[in-house]
Amino acid sequence: MSAIARVADFWDHHTAAWLDGEDQLPAELVPWFASYQGRGAGSVTREAFAEPYGGDIRGSPRFVILGLNPGAATPDFQARNGIFAEAIRRAGSYSAWAASHAYLGDDWTRAHGRNRYGEARLRFARAWLKEPNLPARDLLILELYPWHSTQVTAPIVPCGPIVEKFIWRPLADLSAELIFAFGKPWLGVCKLLGLRELRRWDPGGDDFIVASRAGVLFELPSHQRVVIVWQSGYAGPPGPDDTERLRRLLR
Numbered sequence: 363m364s365a366i367a368r369v370a371d372f373w374d375h376h377t378a379a380w381l382d383g384e385d386q387l388p389a390e391l392v393p394w395f396a397s398y399q400g401r402g403a404g405s406v407t408r409e410a411f412a413e414p415y416g417g418d419i420r421g422s423p424r425f426v427i428l429g430l431n432p433g434a435a436t437p438d439f440q441a442r443n444g445i446f447a448e449a450i451r452r453a454g455s456y457s458a459w460a461a462s463h464a465y466l467g468d469d470w471t472r473a474h475g476r477n478r479y480g481e482a483r484l485r486f487a488r489a490w491l492k493e494p495n496l497p498a499r500d501l502l503i504l505e506l507y508p509w510h511s512t513q514v515t516a517p518i519v520p521c522g523p524i525v526e527k528f529i530w531r532p533l534a535d536l537s538a539e540l541i542f543a544f545g546k547p548w549l550g551v552c553k554l555l556g557l558r559e560l561r562r563w564d565p566g567g568d569d570f571i572v573a574s575r576a577g578v579l580f581e582l583p584s585h586q587r588v589v590i591v592w593q594s595g596y597a598g599p600p601g602p603d604d605t606e607r608l609r610r611l612l613r
Contacts, residue, residue: 366531400516401515410509417499425491429479434510435510533586538586558580565594577590
């Protein structure tokens, strides 16, 4: 069985158990859960199901983005009796539900408006691939920390074996040669794992239009490349002009 299939199976089993009322974390997840200690608005809740990824992980996703965490919990959707919890039950598994990026769908939009997080990342994927009609399921978003908090108020520092098992090894099964990460915390993760730095673009230079934007390119053991991009006060993808600059920088 491939690494990505094992991860999909793991989260399907864990989510099904949580939906059935089992609240104890599996031993494998205990150090991951403890790797972030946010307080106040950054406090983590387990009253919403964990969301380690969005997209068709069992299919053939063509574009991969690494996120930080799934954001604020919305109990009417993510609690055990929430709308999305029921949708997972109907779909038969977390992986089947996640394939469609439900936050871009009608149920969420009617209740909470457009999901800017998902829309921005899908827009970036379409712009990068130059495919304006790229299906959402072809975009895979993997989270550095899969539990919900309103804000990220402390460092997220998962141990190396967690990242290796749940993120890097599964990515090696995919055809994507270039993987994008938005948010500076990924820089620390890549350094922690001793990934080889290939290139760096420091803030304040002429590389990007946004003066505070910076980036670092790393190589994975699979020889895939991870490009981390961030700017002051923002952990999302760049706009159209800096997207094209980034494309030129990566040639």
